[in-house]
Amino acid sequence: MATDSVNLIDAYNMYSLFQFRVSVFTFHINSLKLVMFKGGGTIQMIIEPKIRSNVCFTAHPVGCERQVQQQINYVQAQGEIQGPKKVLVIGSSNGYGLAARIVSAFGSGAGTIGVAYERPGSGSKSGSAGWYNNAAFEKKAREDGLIAHSVNGDAFTDDIKTEVIDLIKQHMGRVDLVIYSIAAPRRIDPATGEIHSSVIKPIGDSYTARTVDFLSGRLYEIETEPALEEEVEDTVKVMGGEDWKLWIDALDNAGVLADGITTVAFSYIGPELTAPIYSQGTIGRAKEHLEATASTLQKQLSQKNGQALVSINKALVTRASAVIPAVPLYISLLYQVMKDKKLHEGCIQQMYRMFNDRLYSGQALELDDQGRIRLDDYEMRPDVQQEVDDLWHQVSEDNLESISDIKGFREEFLRHHGFGMPGVDYSAEVEV
Numbered sequence: 001m002a003t004d005s006v007n008l009i010d011a012y013n014m015y016s017l018f019q020f021r022v023s024v025f026t027f028h029i030n031s032l033k034l035v036m037f038k039g040g041g042t043i044q045m046i047i048e049p050k051i052r053s054n055v056c057f058t059a060h061p062v063g064c065e066r067q068v069q070q071q072i073n074y075v076q077a078q079g080e081i082q083g084p085k086k087v088l089v090i091g092s093s094n095g096y097g098l099a100a101r102i103v104s105a106f107g108s109g110a111g112t113i114g115v116a117y118e119r120p121g122s123g124s125k126s127g128s129a130g131w132y133n134n135a136a137f138e139k140k141a142r143e144d145g146l147i148a149h150s151v152n153g154d155a156f157t158d159d160i161k162t163e164v165i166d167l168i169k170q171h172m173g174r175v176d177l178v179i180y181s182i183a184a185p186r187r188i189d190p191a192t193g194e195i196h197s198s199v200i201k202p203i204g205d206s207y208t209a210r211t212v213d214f215l216s217g218r219l220y221e222i223e224t225e226p227a228l229e230e231e232v233e234d235t236v237k238v239m240g241g242e243d244w245k246l247w248i249d250a251l252d253n254a255g256v257l258a259d260g261i262t263t264v265a266f267s268y269i270g271p272e273l274t275a276p277i278y279s280q281g282t283i284g285r286a287k288e289h290l291e292a293t294a295s296t297l298q299k300q301l302s303q304k305n306g307q308a309l310v311s312i313n314k315a316l317v318t319r320a321s322a323v324i325p326a327v328p329l330y331i332s333l334l335y336q337v338m339k340d341k342k343l344h345e346g347c348i349q350q351m352y353r354m355f356n357d358r359l360y361s362g363q364a365l366e367l368d369d370q371g372r373i374r375l376d377d378y379e380m381r382p383d384v385q386q387e388v389d390d391l392w393h394q395v396s397e398d399n400l401e402s403i404s405d406i407k408g409f410r411e412e413f414l415r416h417h418g419f420g421m422p423g424v425d426y427s428a429e430v431e432v
């Protein structure tokens with residue numbers, strides 16, 4: 001196995017470059033072919049996946065619409081939820097946030113406002129997957145007669161908070177559920193103007209993470225030095241609970257939180273295998289802050305019969321998780337074991353379960369001894385973890401395809417970007 005001594009956050013930074021539209025971005029997207037302008041300036045092109053270091057730089061609008069429709073179909077095939085009617089989802093265009101928005105709308109008949117930071121198509125570049133997901137969601141929700149508005153911009157800013165509050169006042173009056181599902185590489189503190197970048201690093205000791213390039217199947221190791229104290233603090237600033245609290249304070253002060261308001265943010269714990277780089281690392285420290293924020297918000301919202309909760313979710317393929325070292329290999333093995341045991345869930349199944357079996361079940365809310373919702377219960381079952389651990393110690397480049405679900409990882413990652421969806425003609429030009 002090769003050992004790559006690379007900066008651990010390289011991949012994460014590539015993801016952030018893509019996400020934040022940095023103008024010096026020079027990566028040549030040679031997969032966008034047959035660019036031509038039609039009347040009115042519309043651009044039509046053939047779009048293919050362009051992936052490097054577990055980051056995909058293109059997305060397919062028709063495929064994204066299909067995968068949003070698939071999630072809607074799943075929810076509509078389940079029972080109706082006696083759940084929220086006016087929902088704000090912060091981080092609504094992908095992964096867990098998108099799934100929570102779909103369950104709110106199509107499972108519970110809720111009007112929704114979504115906030116995301118996505119890139120529209122322009123020139124010869126396709127838009128980001130979240131851009132197309134948002135468009136598809138809005139179209140389908142409105143076809144069903146549901147209120148659906150999306151705000152595209154930096155959720156960490158005061159301006160976006162104000163814009164969202166105005167939209168709530170205009171279309172909903174008050175919201176009864178606020179989902180906070182941001183995964184971001186950096187944040188500008190609105191109070192100081194200072195930029196904070198999150199890093200994925202261990203704390204205390206250096207760590208060698210075993211990971212996989214899921215496209216090529218190359219297994220390799222990434223060595224990383226422990227985070228500096230400043231890097232820990234920066235990661236907490238970005239991925240901790242500070243912005244969640246700023247949102248709830250702003251919404252509360254504006255009088256747009258309904259009596260009985262529920263707010264939920266998401267976290268992950270995971271196994272010993274990934275602990276040095278996740279739960280005991282910089283991200284884990286940020287998640288501790290998120291949980292402490294939930295306690296603070298709980299006290300604040302109890303005055304209006306509300307609640308603030310953290311839900312510990314399952315490890316899943318998303319744009320964010322694909323760039324965390326060790327996590328893609330762990331997920332590939334986990335998927336294999338959970339699919340064999342018929343326990344596998346994706347984002348939409350997890351979110352449906354959170355609404356139907358936990359938040360709006362009509363029963364007393366099931367929480368762990370630290371007051372958290374546990375949707376990672378199947379993942380953390382001792383028999384599941386034991387088998388994943390056994391496979392982790394056996395896996396090599398020779399047996400990766402046979403003992404892990406690397407194929408499933410690859411397919412799901414591609415689907416998140418609208419590729420590999422059945423019934424889509426990928427050789428046809430589409431409008432970006």
Ligand code: NAD
Nearest residue numbers: 091093094095096116117155183184266267268315316318
């Ligand atoms: P994702 O990358 O799929 O989605 C992140 C969302 O955040 C997108 O809608 C994106 O547009 C939005 N966003 C990012 N920066 C923003 C900004 N500045 N302003 C507005 N919107 C912004 O991420 P995900 O994997 O669904 O993660 C969501 C949450 O769930 C995170 O807190 C993550 O830690 C947690 N979680 C993820 C997993 C997993 O395995 N993926 C497991 C458990 C918990």
